[in-house]
Amino acid sequence: MIEPWLTFLSVWALTYALVFGSYLAFGWAFTVWARGRGERKIQPRRDGLKRRDAEIRASARSLVVTCACFAGGLTLATYGVRLFDAASLSWWSAPLMFAASVVLFDAWFYAVHRLAHTAPFKRWHLLHHQSVAPTVWSNYSDTAFDAFTQQGYFLAMPLLTPFPVEVFVVHRVFDHFNGMIGHSGYEVAAGPASRAPWPLASVTFHDMHHATFSTNYANHFSFWDRVFGTIHPDYDRRMAVWEAPAAAPAEALRGRSHS
Numbered sequence: 576m577i578e579p580w581l582t583f584l585s586v587w588a589l590t591y592a593l594v595f596g597s598y599l600a601f602g603w604a605f606t607v608w609a610r611g612r613g614e615r616k617i618q619p620r621r622d623g624l625k626r627r628d629a630e631i632r633a634s635a636r637s638l639v640v641t642c643a644c645f646a647g648g649l650t651l652a653t654y655g656v657r658l659f660d661a662a663s664l665s666w667w668s669a670p671l672m673f674a675a676s677v678v679l680f681d682a683w684f685y686a687v688h689r690l691a692h693t694a695p696f697k698r699w700h701l702l703h704h705q706s707v708a709p710t711v712w713s714n715y716s717d718t719a720f721d722a723f724t725q726q727g728y729f730l731a732m733p734l735l736t737p738f739p740v741e742v743f744v745v746h747r748v749f750d751h752f753n754g755m756i757g758h759s760g761y762e763v764a765a766g767p768a769s770r771a772p773w774p775l776a777s778v779t780f781h782d783m784h785h786a787t788f789s790t791n792y793a794n795h796f797s798f799w800d801r802v803f804g805t806i807h808p809d810y811d812r813r814m815a816v817w818e819a820p821a822a823a824p825a826e827a828l829r830g831r832s833h834s
């Protein structure tokens with residue numbers, strides 16, 4: 576019985592070192608890259624970086640929970656605590672299961688995130704919303720409640736799906752960088768796929784959630800927000816503006832909905 580615990584503690588410690596280490600390294604690299612790219616800034620009149628140190632401290636705490644969820648799911652599934660046998664990985668099944676996991680996570684995230692905005696739970700979500708203009712440092716700046724409900728996906732799904740643990744490892748790496756870029760405050764994903772009728776979410780999508788508080792709850796896709804009517808009414812238009820910056824004074828159009 577001691578071996579699963581040793582595995583869990585080892586994976587937990589290793590994951591924490593890798594995630595927090597790459598958070599610091601990528602955050603620093605992105606900050607350097609972003610210098611001189613002010614034209615991509617989504618909220619040019621707000622300085623989100625003034626919260627950087629507080630966000631790094633909050634991330635150091637909440638990542639303990641995030642990494643425990645991941646290590647717990649991986650350890651339990653590895654020791655056979657799972658509903659289904661793990662499906663085999665092949666050139667076609669691996670990307671298919673990865674895509675299915677991303678779609679599933681988006682639905683999970685939408686549900687728990689909307690729950691976090693309701694009266695009994697809101698107080699544990701407000702820390703994340705202290706970042707009104709999020710930056711690359713904001714992704715993990717949240718409470719243990721946020722970390723457990725959102726990242727609990729990586730604890731539960733290895734036990735409830737036939738996806739092998741490798742799928743969740745790749746998905747967690749993707750979620751790590753996607754989450755940091757998604758909070759960066761710089762639009763790098765503008766294009767027709769990021770607005771109606773396509774379902775991909777851009778950086779502006781979650782940035783608007785921070786700026787307005789009560790729209791755009793999903794993570795990877797705008798699908799669930801469109802279905803439940805929680806998408807920001809100005810989202811598609813603002814994405815169109817990013818695609819044609821020469822056609823209109825972009826800063827004026829961008830700033831209109833949250834100034």
Ligand SMILES: [Zn+2]
Nearest residue numbers: 688692700784
């Ligand atoms: Zn929120």
Ligand SMILES: [Zn+2]
Nearest residue numbers: 703758781785
């Ligand atoms: Zn956020």
